Amino acid sequence: MATQVRTCPKCKQLMWLKEDQYEQLDSETIRGKCPRCGSTVRFKLVSQGENAAGPKMGH
Ligand SMILES: [Zn+2]
Numbered sequence: 001m002a003t004q005v006r007t008c009p010k011c012k013q014l015m016w017l018k019e020d021q022y023e024q025l026d027s028e029t030i031r032g033k034c035p036r037c038g039s040t041v042r043f044k045l046v047s048q049g050e051n052a053a054g055p056k057m058g059h
Pocket of ligand 1: 008009010011012013034035036037038039
């Protein structure tokens with residue numbers, strides 16, 4: 001697991017969650033706490049599929 005970068009749904013700020021700042025709930029869900037607004041937010045991990053390596057640039 002690496003640093004997760006997500007946008008907080010509450011305050012719309014990017015969150016950089018290091019490995020010790022989030023926990024994995026199951027094979028595809030992580031939970032972290034937004035450092036700005038303190039909201040506990042859950043995210044789906046994208047480990048496969050066309051978005052696995054991030055948004056496509058151009059092409
Ligand atoms: Zn937030």
